[in-house]
Amino acid sequence: MSEQTQEAGSAQPWRVVVAGAGMAGVQTAVALREKGFTGSVLLVGAEPHQPYDRPPLSKAVLLGKSEGSAFDVDFEALGIELRLGCEVTGLRPGDRELDTEDGPVPYDVLVVATGAEPIRLPGAEGVPGVHLLRTLDDAERLRPVLARQHDIVVVGAGWIGAEFANARAARAGCAVTVVKAAERPLAGALPAEVAAPMADWYADAGAELRTHARVERVEPGAVLLDDGTRLPSGAVVVGIGARPATAWLSGSGVELGAHGEVVADEHLRTTAPDVYAVGDCASFPSGRYDDRLLVHHWDNALQGPRTVALNIVGRASGEPPAVYDPVPYFWSEQFGRFVQYAGHHAAADTTLWRGDPAGPAWTVCWLRDDRLVALLAVGRPRDLAQGRRLIESGTPMNPTLLADPARPLKAATA
């Protein structure tokens, strides 16, 4: 611990450095101040922009309804130093130093919050008209593309691909084709019976969904599928997922998992001393679900930092570390529907429907031993709010009552 700590008479580490200035990084810095951290806080981020929020990029920002999505945080007033447009390139835990484009940065405690980066379509890089949607720059490049009247092909029918297709289809006369290698949208996230009704949403919105469609090649002006189909494309948007942005940690000794994510413990500590990891870049063991979770959603980048900040501040005062074991949550806007998911389900869990999936509002619940472990709510935010609490409390449910969509979820307990 540095000299300044002792000079200040504080037991708190003098300098916390946060690598990555996205949601998780910013929230960590803010939470440190909220929890009374008095040492210095430095936030290092690769992007040159004032830190911003990502969910609006595929919604209001893309549609031109909002210019940007900068966080409403007064960094100066909070005493948070920003170093933007500065890429972190390496970590030497033995020296307690971070390597950056601008030279080494010493730390007492480091928080890794470098998030995720989009998976690129092999062979499509450098082809004119191929876009990704992860950053503000991506969204700004895509806005005029969306406004132009030409065919657009979206590769990938995940949450973000669908949000883009929706934004595109919302513009009259704009063709959009979504190609998906699997047999249904959201194949990695939801079971077939739940994703099936969602396939109809594409057609209802005027977007063409082509499943079992594997991209063979992208060339200027066209996407070629492996069945020989040639799809004319004025632009291509690739939305095939994201992977943790952790390449800069290779050789540092920080353990990375199968997806390249930082393997954190239940206190969000990494395998290197005084190095924490949070947000899209890190997985953590969930005692609640008896599984290791890698969550790429906004709420995880909000809640995780609170645990990290608590543990940094508490550690200095000798308090036992807090455990991070949330009920994961996310939302998405899919073709005019508000879709929310809370919890975590496995293939062996029992699926139970509330409402007709052909209708505008329905919920799917997943039960394990009559306890709710997850739910997906389409246009039923009350189900989501109540269900999330019931998952948290582990209250036994009555499946018969639960299946009645007219009955509030909280009144369907055993």
Ligand SMILES: Cc1cc2nc3c(=O)[nH]c(=O)nc-3n(C[C@H](O)[C@H](O)[C@H](O)COP(=O)(O)OP(=O)(O)OC[C@H]3O[C@@H](n4cnc5c(N)ncnc54)[C@H](O)[C@@H]3O)c2cc1C
């Ligand atoms: C278009 C879009 C829409 C989304 N919509 C939703 C939604 O509706 N609902 C929902 O729940 N979630 C949504 N998400 C997911 C959500 O935004 C993420 O889970 C959240 O942003 C994760 O925050 P993070 O800080 O961990 O990572 P990030 O937001 O990725 O931030 C990490 C930051 O670190 C920086 N960085 C990376 N590497 C380095 C390096 N080597 N050196 C310095 N800086 C570095 C990056 O530039 C970035 O600014 C959406 C994501 C996207 C891209």
